[in-house]
Amino acid sequence: MSPQVETEGLVYRLTCYFKDPIRRNTFLEKSSIYLILFFVFLVATIASPVFIKARNILNVIRLASILGVVTVGQTFVILGGGIDLSVASVMALMSILSANMMEGKNELVLPVSLFCLGVAILIGLANGLLVAKLRIPPFITTLGMLLMVQGFRFIYSGGMPKGSIPDDLRILGRDLFLRIPVATWICIAVGFISWLILSSTTLGRSIYAVGGNRRCAYLSGIKVERVQIVTYVLSSFWAGFAGLLLTGWIGVADNWLGRGYELDSIAAVVIGGSVLTGGKGSVWGSLAGALMLAILYNIVVLLGLDVEMQRIVKGLVIISAVALYRRLSVR
DSSP: OOHHHHHHHHHHHHHHHHHSHHHHHHHHHHHHHHHHHHHHHHHHHHHOGGGGSHHHHHHHHHHHHHHHHHHHHHHHHHHTTOOOSOHHHHHHHHHHHHHHHHTTOGGGHHHHHHHHHHHHHHHHHHHHHHHHTSOOOHHHHHHHHHHHHHHHHHHHHTTSOOSOOOHHHHHHHHOEETTEEHHHHHHHHHHHHHHHHHHHSHHHHHHHHHHHOHHHHHHTTOOHHHHHHHHHHHHHHHHHHHHHHHHHHHOSOOTTTTTTHHHHHHHHHHHTTOOTTSSOOOHHHHHHHHHHHHHHHHHHHHTTOOTTHHHHHHHHHHHHHHHHHHHHHHO
16 A cells, blocks of 8 residues: 555544544543643743743753652542542651651661651551541541641651751752653653553552442442542652652752642642542643643743732633533533
8 A cells, every 4th residue: 555545544534533523522622731731831932931941941840740749649539539638748747757867868868768658658548548437528638637747747846847858869859860850750650650550450440430430339349448548548658759859859858848739739630631529530631730830830930920820820720721621521
């Protein structure tokens, strides 16, 4: 078959595909986040010449990568029909614990990091048990956990963070590999692993089923409570990991590290096409949402606008994204 005939055949098949309104709208719904992301990138490039400079781009993707790791964990919870407001508090706890216990010693980075992640897992396990076993609403559970972890941080640190961050931990937050931030490579790996879990494992299919219809999932033989617990453990684990990355980037301990990431991660998941009722969404869409938020925040700063404009921009983007997905779903 000649190349011309193959090309004409491909064009014909694509034309037939997009003539079907259901297929066309499904394609638009799944790809709209990436089209909007490309549009936002173009607008940012035009709005400020500084945006496209290498140093600024590195800062944007580094910020997006750390937010992306938190967002991946939040995606698991939201797909399962829950929500996790404690992620930012977990991130700050990782900062306080790591700085105080590592004391600037490189040889302590691995054991202390594993200990910190173990603490994060325990927090996620507590969230999951309260939601799944006691049937406490996720919003109330994770809000209460946020306050308890915050209180523990201030008691542990006495209100004044102590210790210092070793150079080996700062590598994760600041260094480059093949001219790309190490944090970005880590985020890509986290996204790929999570995508495999959701798309190719029984656990992934169970999460979608529980979020889509808890009752039907239970009648289908799925261990609903176990699935819910796992989603909260994964969310807290990735939040803890992101806290270590952010600590390495900033280089100091901070009792308020990651403040606002709980809402930003939820916003990124929603912008990426997930629905808060659960059962619908993807990891890659959530990561695209995180990158879009990072670009929007960056351009607000570059344009010299008031920082409070970030809140306005965030609200407009969330409302617009939800309205778009709702419109496409209805069609």
